[in-house]
Amino acid sequence: VRKILDEFHCEEQSCGYSILLNQGHLSAVHALELACHDVETPLQRMEHSLHPWIAFVLLPVFAFANAGLSLKGINVASVLAQPLTIGIALGLLVGKPLGVTLFSFLAVKTNIAVLPAGVRWSHIIGAGMLGGIGFTMSLFVSNLSFVSPDLLNYSKLGILLGSILSAAAGLLFLTCECSLQSRREAASSA
Numbered sequence: 001v002r003k004i005l006d007e008f009h010c011e012e013q014s015c016g017y018s019i020l021l022n023q024g025h026l027s028a029v030h031a032l033e034l035a036c037h038d039v040e041t042p043l044q045r046m047e048h049s050l051h052p053w054i055a056f057v058l059l060p061v062f063a064f065a066n067a068g069l070s071l072k073g074i075n076v077a078s079v080l081a082q083p084l085t086i087g088i089a090l091g092l093l094v095g096k097p098l099g100v101t102l103f104s105f106l107a108v109k110t111n112i113a114v115l116p117a118g119v120r121w122s123h124i125i126g127a128g129m130l131g132g133i134g135f136t137m138s139l140f141v142s143n144l145s146f147v148s149p150d151l152l153n154y155s156k157l158g159i160l161l162g163s164i165l166s167a168a169a170g171l172l173f174l175t176c177e178c179s180l181q182s183r184r185e186a187a188s189s190a
Contacts (some may be wrong), residue, residue, distance in 0.1 A: 004031050015115055015142025069156040076157075084151060085158035088142075092162030093169065094133040100128030122179075133189035135159060 005117040040048070079085055092135040104124045115124075 004035065036050030047068050051101050052128030063135055064160075067135070067156060068152045069153065069160065074153065075103060079154055079157050080161070084154040085161065088158030089162035089165065090137070092138070092159065093165050096132035096166065098135065100131050101125050104128075107149055122177045123174075126170055126177060129166055129173055132170070134166075135163050138163075147180070186189045 037045070101121070101124055105121075106111070108115055115121075138159040139156065142152060142159065146152045146155055
């Protein structure tokens, strides 16, 4: 392992900005991964293999099941036409990205913060879109805000709709931005 780590020694930043740009570093990372796998206990390997299933299947199902959203006897089309449902969904879909981007912009322009190296404003916009996935806290605030079961269901459906649309929009936006950035880098290096 020590020999593998020695491959990461760089003089005067001759390695570039990222290990992804250096083939020697990529192969060293792969060798480290294999070496770490050899010393893992079976329980650690099992935990590592179950992590995606738990994080991306079980936890979302658990969160949805505990949201308390009952669709029994509800005309979904009429609920989706409610101003409360639309307002909450738009707040998550439009308001969150706008707020994250605007306040990040103000923080950078007033020298309170700086954009990290390699981060572009399009990344901040995409992160803001993903910030619209506001399931847990939004449900908590809705439970405090509305006493009427109808209004509570409208708000929960708006939260669910806004979170799903925000996740899809953020994923689509960042995927397109990533492919555009790859094309720009390929064109500039050619």
